[in-house]
Amino acid sequence: MTTLKTLVLGGYGNFGTRICRGLAGDPASHHPIALLVAGRDAGRAQALAATLHHGAQGVALNHQAPGLTDRLRSLGVGLVIHTAGPFQAQAYGVAQAAAEAGAHYIDLADGRRFVCDFPAAMQAHFVAAQRTAITGASTVPALSSAVVDHLCAGWQHIDSVDICIAPAQRAPRGQATLAAVLSYCGLPINVWQEGRWQPQRGWAQPTRVHFHRLRPRLGAVCDIPDLELFPAHYRARDRVTFRAALEVGLAQRSFAAIAALRHWGVLPHPEKLAALMHHTGGVLDFMGTGLGGMVVRVAGADAQGQPRRRAWHIAADNDHGPEIPCMAAVLLARQLAAGHTLPMGAHTSTSQLPLSAFAPEFARWGMVTDTLEEAL
Secondary structure (H helix, E strand, O other): OOEEEEEOOOOHHHHHHHHHHHOOOOOOOOOEEEEEEEOOHHHHHHHHHHHOOOOOEEEOOOOOOOOOHHHHHHHOOEEEEEEEOOOOOOOOOOHHHHOOOOOOOEEEEOOOOHHHHHHHHHEEEEEEEEHOOOOOHHHHHHHHHHHHHHHHHOOOOOEEEEEEEEEOOOOOOOHHHHHHHHHHHOOOEEEEOOOOEEEEEOOOOOEEEOOOOOOOEEEEEEEOOOHHHHHEEEEEOOOOEEEOOOHHHHHHHHHHHHHHHHHHOOOOOOHHHHHHHHHHHHHHHOOOOOOOOEEEEEEEEOOOOEEEEEEEEEEEOOOOOOHHHHHHHHHHHHHHHOOOOOOOOOOOOOOOOOOOHHHHHHHHHEEEEEEEEEOO
16 A cells, blocks of 8 residues: 655644654554654754654745745655644645645644635635545544534434533643634624524633533633534534633633733734743643543434433543544544545535544543433
8 A cells, every 4th residue: 555645734833743643653554654744943843753763754844935835746745734823814825735736635723714714715726636635623623523423413403512622721732722712812703692693702701611520610702613614514503602611710711801901902912922821821730730621512302303412521631632633633644544535625624534433542542531411
């Protein structure tokens, strides 16, 4: 079988490193992946590659510089995994270069416009190249949709989908992730609520969220692709919500304060605080733990038309939570390396993977999942 040469852009970053390690340690060794760790800093890329073995190489590559298509061609890249966020302000230059170079493409984008507009913008490019492009191959919407598909299999209709991610305080925080979060902090977000689109301010007005294996936390509305994709994909009648619940209440209230300052016009560009918050965020770690998780709650009518409310929980201890956003990209890359057919053209990651595909990865990191019936 042909080896799939895979270039991980941002390969030594917070998520890129995890993806590189996941692919280098692929248990399906009879479907080999030749790994290229790529980023602006050749030294950092080569240093990580040296720890991966299996022929991994580090390469210097600036995805914003001209000539990306030619560089991908010269390297013989068959798959580009784009982890170099934040994606909220990015165009589709990396994806277009991948298509022009005849490579498949996967990204970890969480930007709502980036992901939701991706299929229409890139479909013709990847159909012409006879290649697959999947955007948002991360916790949302890849895992979140897999969970909803699992919970609601056979249901007649879905009324509501409520998702909350609860990161551990001590888990590593990437600067790009912070910049992405801060970019919409305090801005109005369109949310499907009471069967219509209504504006809610990002990270404002946190409310209490309950988990099965975590203590209750305050969670605030975040702007993610699911908010726009799921109402249409699942025909949700009432609402689709997404919240993030930080472990330390003081940190959650700090984001709410930043949201208020932006709303009042005092802090027009909070994303400029990302570097400062990245370097000082650890000061609150003594108040938290290494335990994080996620809950997806759904309500609707089952196959017999009976009202149901179900919840799926995952708990990730020992600061392993950041592995979850990397799993979908690793699983999809392994499928491509194994020669499995993925849908040609450009797609979001919604319903591209079943929940069962994630189970070995959850087990690998000692994560525990629970599916519970809840009172209506």
